[in-house]
Amino acid sequence: MPETVFATVGDNCIDRFLPPVGDCLVGGNAVNVAVQLSLLGRRVAYFGAVGADEAGEAVRAALVANKVGVTGMSRSRGEVTARTDIETLADGDRRFVFESFGACATYRPGPAEIAHLRRMGHVHIGWLRGAAALRQELCTSGVVLSQDLSVNNEAEELDPAGLDIAFSSVSPERGEAESRRLLAAGAGLAVVTLGAAGSLANDRGKILRIGARPTTVTDSTGAGDAFIAGFLDAHAKQLNLIECLNAGAEAGRLACHYRGGFPQHPLQPFVQDVDA
Secondary structure, three states: OOOOOEEEEOOOEEEEEOOOOOOEEEEOHHHHHHHHHHHOOOOEEEEEEEEOOHHHHHHHHHHHHOOOEEEEEEEEOOOOOOEEEEEEOOOOOEEEEEEEOHHHHHOOOOHHHHHHHOOOOEEEEOOOOOHHHHHHHHOOOOOEEEEEHHHOOOHHHHOOOOOOEEEEEOOHHHHHHHHHHHHHOOOOEEEEEOHHHOEEEEEOOEEEEEOOOOOOOOOOOOHHHHHHHHHHHHHHOOOOHHHHHHHHHHHHHHHOOOOOOOOOOOOOOOOOOOOO
16 A cells, blocks of 8 residues: 655644743744654655744744655745744643734645645645635545644635545534534544543544543643544544544544654744743
8 A cells, every 4th residue: 555645724823821830932833733744754845835934934833843744834934934922721731822924824835836736645634714715626636635623713725525535523412413414514534622521523423432542641732632643643544434443543542742843952042032
């Protein structure tokens, strides 16, 4: 079986963990999924935009250090790199208190990038304005398409039509209904994470569930992105859906052991001093 080559498209940011934590880390759904796939041994490239600033260089350096291709990453002059301010709660969960999408807000893959993406085996879309248009561009290319719909907040970007795998995250009591909604709207496979209740997959009406794996939570930021990477890696190996869910759960469990979306050193002090 030939190797599946992955690309992720969309958001990057600096996650600024507010005091008393105080760490600044590289993050963003598309970046976190790319790095986690690379850590699983996958060839992966990232497509997105950063500002022409020190924070943007930090994003690029983190990707390169984790063997993620960056030829599809652009630097937008006049724009700043996206930033998210995060409050860490007592139970290890987090609350987003400020978001600036910066260069990500205006990023769209151009013709050259789309041509490159059409040659990939699998394209995963994170937060991206224009995701629906990109799916339309890629749906006839034979590329396997997935998207995390839980990180998008505009109606047209929440449409799962054309997706081979639609990821979402809702409360446990809404999980099955959400999976049916995604299938009815055109997704090939619906995968829904349910927090502490685990996750489920709905394949043409057949619903499979697994429970969450017990773990000590240092920080839950990026755990859902790690779940996606683990699931996609297993799916590309043509494992069954329970095995895919378990692979995602294990990746998500491990991601709770460190702060941020993947293991890295904090970026103090330059990002922490940026004004809101």
